[in-house]
Amino acid sequence: MASTVDLRRLRGFKGRNLLHLAVEGSCVTGRLDVCRFLVEEKGFDANSTSTEGETPIFVATDTDSRLLNGAENGVVPLLTYFLGRGGDPAAPDAKGCTPLHNAAQYGHSDAIRLLLSKGVPVDPFYHHGTPLHLAAGNGHDQVLKILLEHGADPNKLIRRVTPLLMACAGASLKCIKLLLEAGADVNFHSSPGPTMLLAAVGAGSADVVNFLLEIGADPNVHDGYGKFPIILAAAHERRKLVEILLPQTNPIPSMPDWTVDGIVNTMKNLPREMVLEPIANAKSQGKEAFANGDYGNAVDCYTRKYGAAVAAFEEALKLDPANDEIKEALRTVRSRRR
Known part of the structure; x- marks a missing residue:
């Protein structure tokens, strides 16, 4: 006698079951027939979880509306169905991410409205x-x-x-x-950490930098590591941003030529392995963190790493105490802690 396979025990990626996989497909097609079959005919739980704690409602919201055609249209019918079957609209995954987080990250405005109408916390x-x-x-x-x-x-x-x-x-x-x-x-700052202007400079947006300055953002506040917006802009060789920031930034004593060219050239002439490469690495780390959804770390990476150059210069000076180039570079970097 042939044994009967319990479909509910079958697992795939992330320990997702057939219902989770059906939800993924329904986000694209907008069709609910497979989900209904699994829940109503095969006994799948509307709150069944993957090994990472993801429910069908969580999976439904974990779809980027900008990448998949019809995703927005497919998400809301799925949510409506699972909510009607007792699905928990606020159940987080194992990391604490909720369906509302997913919907916000991926731009599902109708899903946001539906979830909030069910009383989920707005600031989980x-x-x-x-x-x-x-x-x-x-x-x-x-x-x-x-x-x-x-x-x-x-x-x-x-x-x-x-x-x-x-x-x-x-x-x-x-x-x-x-x-x-x-x-x-606009001038809130949790130090150490980036200011609004530093974040905008890190993003390379002249429009945002201009706007922030117009409404009173202070370009003379550093991140707690001594890094100012104009220095970050010059380090990234963003001349346009240096031009925008210069008129409202107080002169830095260690910069011998307080002009756009002077600031850009001073940063360009610092030893690359001490300054520019750490910045490039930080930018790369920031992009990776952003892609992985680690937004707090991404912002910090984009704007923090330059301060590490101080330690690098100090170590270099120990090895070569008579090197005037290293001494001058160290004075330049240290000045940004003021």
């Missing part, structure tokens, strides 16, 4: 940020607006990062303006 804690952080960092202004309308905190601080800092790092003027209207502080 997650080490990568609140849903507002994720919406701001990804430039989803419509999602951000909905979250703010439901009471999301525009000044919520997680790992030294606010939603406004995320919006600056993501170079989203629409999100920046919405957050400011909601009461975000």
Whole structure:
């Protein structure tokens, strides 16, 4: 006699079962027939979890609306169905990420409305940020607006990062303006850590840098490691940003030529292995962290690493105490801690 296979025991990637896989497909097609069959005919639990704690509702929201055609249309019917079958709209995965975080990160505005209508918390804690952080960092202004309308905190601080800092790092003027209207502080700074201007410079956005200066952002505040926006701009060889920042930045004593060319050339002439390569590595790490959803670390990587050059110069000077080039470079870098 042939044995009967319990389909509910079959597992795939991340320990997801057949229902999770069916949900992934339904996000694209918008069809619910396979999900209905598995739940209503085969006894799959609407709250069944993968080995990483993902429920069908979580999987449904974990789809980038910008990459998959019809994803937004497919998500809401799925959520409606699973909510009707007793699915938990707020259940987090093993890392603390909730369906609302997913929907905010991937721009599912209709899904955000539906989840909030079920009473889910608008600012659930997650080490990568609140849903507002994720919406701001990804430039989803419509999602951000909905979250703010439901009471999301525009000044919520997680790992030294606010939603406004995320919006600056993501170079989203629409999100920046919405957050400011909601009461975000353009000069808030959790030291050590990047300022709004440093984040915008790290993103390379002249439009955002100009706007922040117009509304009163202070270019003379460093990150706690001694790095100022104009120095970061010059280190990245972003001449346009140096031109924008120069008129409002106080002269740095160690810069012998306080002009655009002087600042850019001074940074360019510092030993590459001491300064420019750490910055390039930090930028690469920032991109990787951002791609992995580690937004707080991404912002920090984009703006932090230059301070490590101080230690490098100090070690180099121990090996070659008479080297005037190293001495001058060390004085230049140390001045940015003032």
